[in-house]
Each structure stands twice: as structure tokens, then as C-alpha cells.
Amino acid sequence: MEYLSFLFAILHVHKALCEEIFWDTAVKLAKNMTLECVYSSTDTVTQMEWLKVNATEKESIAIFNPTYGTIIRTSYADRVYFPNLTMASNDMTLSFYNASEADVGFYSCCLNTFPSGYWEKVIQVVQSDSFTIALQSNSHVVSEPGENITLTCQPQTKWLTEQITWEKIQPHQIDLITFCNLSQGRSYTSKYQRQILTNCSRGLGWSSIVLPQVTFSDSGLFRCCFKAKTGENETFVVRLTVTDGKTDSQHILLLAGGTALLLLLAVLMTTCIAICYIRRRRRQKRVLSKELYDTHSKPDNNYRTPISTSRPLEVASEDIYVNYPNFSRRPKTRV
Structure with missing residues (x-):
């Protein structure tokens, strides 16, 4: 009987070693890495657990219960945390601090939900040098x-x-x-x-x-x-x-803002031109009014200003000739 149990154990181990684990997501090993596990259904999560899947066993990492909270196992304490987990959330994503080569392998995110039941996502963490992707799109x-x-x-x-x-x-x-x-x-x-x-x-x-x-x-x-x-x-x-x-909306808003700014500049320029034109017209009117006033206040060119008697008569600049007969100053002799 013991021999038969041992044989079944050997067959189980052989099957585990030969069976290829089917993964949902492959993640590149990084010092600070994140294993995404989001349950998209609207079912209620009653409990979940993160496991590391080895060849012969599954190692518990952390467990969450909406009623009793979160427990992180001692070997992973201060190494992992839930970045997005709340009591009403279906985001069971797990993040690592200072991950090393020992963290390479398969991980299972297991959820018990109501009413659908059991749900699992498998994630494989691979070495950085094995995660080389050089693709060209067709x-x-x-x-x-x-x-x-x-x-x-x-x-x-x-x-x-x-x-x-x-x-x-x-x-x-x-x-x-x-x-x-x-x-x-x-x-x-x-x-x-x-x-x-x-x-x-x-x-x-x-x-x-x-x-x-x-x-x-x-x-x-x-x-x-x-x-x-x-x-x-x-x-x-x-x-x-x-x-x-969002980018399209910002582009539209930018175009609308630019158009409004151009319209504002056009209005300001038109207003400035109008103000400058009005001021110039007013200036021209003032100059014209002054010239008219000066013209009316000056005497006509044919009018001569009378000479004041209080000062001597100035000598004309040109000679004046008077036509008169010459009379002798000597008296005539009577005969």
C-alpha cells in the first residue's frame, strides 16, 4: 500500500515537471516590478490569494479578505504590497520592492468570487535578458x-x-x-x-x-x-x-483661443487706428482755426499804419526829388 502511494507521488511529480504552465502575462524582471491582477467582472470578491508556483508546490505570498483585511506572509514581509487595493476594489495588483533573480518564476492570482466562483490569473516573471523584443509592424x-x-x-x-x-x-x-x-x-x-x-x-x-x-x-x-x-x-x-x-480637446481649445486672440488684436488695432485718426483730425482743426484767427486779426496790406509823432521821422532809404524854379537871391538894380 505504501509502495502504491509512493508510485502515485512519483507520477504526480513527473506530471508537474513535464506539464507546461500556461501563463496569461509575461513580465520582465525589474528591481521594482508590478504584477497586474484586475478582476473585470462585477462579481463580489469574497477572498483572494497570491501564490508563487514552483515545480512541486505553491507558496503563499499574501491573502486578502474584505472582512478580515490583508495578511502578508513572513518571507515576503517588507518586500511586497498592494498599491490599489481597497475594501470595495477588484484590483489585486501586487508590487515588489527590490526584486532579485530569486523572484523569477510563475505567480498565481487566485480569487473566490460570488456568484461565479473560482478565478485565476497566471503571471510569469522572466529574466531581463530573455525579454528582448524587437518587432516591426506589418x-x-x-x-x-x-x-x-x-x-x-x-x-x-x-x-x-x-x-x-x-x-x-x-x-x-x-x-x-x-x-x-x-x-x-x-x-x-x-x-x-x-x-x-x-x-x-x-x-x-x-x-x-x-x-x-x-x-x-x-x-x-x-x-x-x-x-x-x-x-x-x-x-x-x-x-x-x-x-x-484630451489632446484633441486641448488642440481645439488652443485653436479657439488663438482665433479669439487674433480677433481681439484686430479689434484693438482698429480701435487704435480710429483713435489716432480722430486725434489727428482734431489737431488739424485746431491748427486751421488758429490760422484763420491770425488771418482775421492782421491789418490789410493796403492799410498803412500812421506814423507816431512821438518819435522823429525816419529818413527814407531812397532820394526824393522836387521840381521847383531857381530864383536869384541878389536884388535887381533899378534903372
């Missing part, structure tokens, strides 16, 4: 906020596709959006924060995802990967750019 889609955007990719090769995956690529992490197993005709439900619609049908030869009512945060690189039974794969990258509504 196409570029530009959208405004609030639109429904469809991203489509189609492989160039003609081999039979078995699996299709869509991922969102960011500098610090990779989020799995959807995983479609065509041979089994089923798709994996992603733990991505927003709703994504996708097709999973054998024989289509292409794949697409729909992002309803996109926002600025949806901008980024989306990678589509086709995998064949033979192990061959092909990758297609789409860049999505969603314009920021």
Missing part, C-alpha cells in the same frame, strides 16, 4: 476613441494551422489576449483587462480580433502568431494608434 491602424476596431492577420504560407494566438506587446510585459486551438475547436478565455471578441474556426485561413469602443490605453503592438502541427510558425504584427481625446 500594418498600422489609426482610430479615434469610442470606435470598434477589427485587427486582422493572414499567414503567407499554406501549411495547415493548428494554433493561433494574439498578444499585446509592451516594453515591460506581454499580455495574452486569446489562444485558439483549431484542432480541438476551442479557445482559451483570456484574463486580459478589457473585453476582446475573436473568431476560432478551422479552415478560415486568417484570424481577427475586435476591440469594442477603443480608448487611448489600447494603443500599442498586437502580435498574431500562427503555429502548424509540424512546429512551423509565422508572426504578424499590427500597430494600433488611438488618438487621445
Whole structure:
């Protein structure tokens, strides 16, 4: 009996070692890193727990209960914290202080919810040198906020596709959006924060995802990967750019403000010109009135001012000749 129990234990360990852990998000190891875990449903979270998943066991990191609060295990005390956790929040994101290579591995965010039940998100922390992403987009889609955007990719090769995956690529992490197993005709439900619609049908030869009512945060690189039974794969990258509504509003306000400023300057210039014209006209009128007054107050040119008797008569500047006969001053002699 003991031999049989030992055999079952060996088989369990072998299965754990050989089984590949399916992850929802891959995060690059950093000194201060954050493991995102947001439960998007409106269900009530009754309890949650963060676990580190090893090959043979799961190590408890922290546990949260809306009634009893938060407990962080001793081995992780002063190393981790909840940055966004409140009693009424579904954001169970966990952040690390001074993370090291010992923190590389798989982590599980486990939630007990009502009425849906158990929910789990798996995050893999990888070495920084293993997280090298050098991608060039094959196409570029530009959208405004609030639109429904469809991203489509189609492989160039003609081999039979078995699996299709869509991922969102960011500098610090990779989020799995959807995983479609065509041979089994089923798709994996992603733990991505927003709703994504996708097709999973054998024989289509292409794949697409729909992002309803996109926002600025949806901008980024989306990678589509086709995998064949033979192990061959092909990758297609789409860049999505969603314009920021706030930026557009600020641009509109800036244009409106600039137009109003130009109108104000035009009014001020017109007013200044009018004032200057009125002042010049008034100045011209004053000068003209003065000239008229001086003209009326001066004597006419034909009128000669009488000579005053109080002062001697001035000698004329030109000679005056008088025509008169010459009389002898000697008396005539009578005969």
C-alpha cells in the first residue's frame, strides 16, 4: 500500500515537471516590478490569494479578505504590497520592492468570487535578458476613441494551422489576449483587462480580433502568431494608434483661443487706428482755426499804419526829388 502511494507521488511529480504552465502575462524582471491582477467582472470578491508556483508546490505570498483585511506572509514581509487595493476594489495588483533573480518564476492570482466562483490569473516573471523584443509592424491602424476596431492577420504560407494566438506587446510585459486551438475547436478565455471578441474556426485561413469602443490605453503592438502541427510558425504584427481625446480637446481649445486672440488684436488695432485718426483730425482743426484767427486779426496790406509823432521821422532809404524854379537871391538894380 505504501509502495502504491509512493508510485502515485512519483507520477504526480513527473506530471508537474513535464506539464507546461500556461501563463496569461509575461513580465520582465525589474528591481521594482508590478504584477497586474484586475478582476473585470462585477462579481463580489469574497477572498483572494497570491501564490508563487514552483515545480512541486505553491507558496503563499499574501491573502486578502474584505472582512478580515490583508495578511502578508513572513518571507515576503517588507518586500511586497498592494498599491490599489481597497475594501470595495477588484484590483489585486501586487508590487515588489527590490526584486532579485530569486523572484523569477510563475505567480498565481487566485480569487473566490460570488456568484461565479473560482478565478485565476497566471503571471510569469522572466529574466531581463530573455525579454528582448524587437518587432516591426506589418500594418498600422489609426482610430479615434469610442470606435470598434477589427485587427486582422493572414499567414503567407499554406501549411495547415493548428494554433493561433494574439498578444499585446509592451516594453515591460506581454499580455495574452486569446489562444485558439483549431484542432480541438476551442479557445482559451483570456484574463486580459478589457473585453476582446475573436473568431476560432478551422479552415478560415486568417484570424481577427475586435476591440469594442477603443480608448487611448489600447494603443500599442498586437502580435498574431500562427503555429502548424509540424512546429512551423509565422508572426504578424499590427500597430494600433488611438488618438487621445484630451489632446484633441486641448488642440481645439488652443485653436479657439488663438482665433479669439487674433480677433481681439484686430479689434484693438482698429480701435487704435480710429483713435489716432480722430486725434489727428482734431489737431488739424485746431491748427486751421488758429490760422484763420491770425488771418482775421492782421491789418490789410493796403492799410498803412500812421506814423507816431512821438518819435522823429525816419529818413527814407531812397532820394526824393522836387521840381521847383531857381530864383536869384541878389536884388535887381533899378534903372
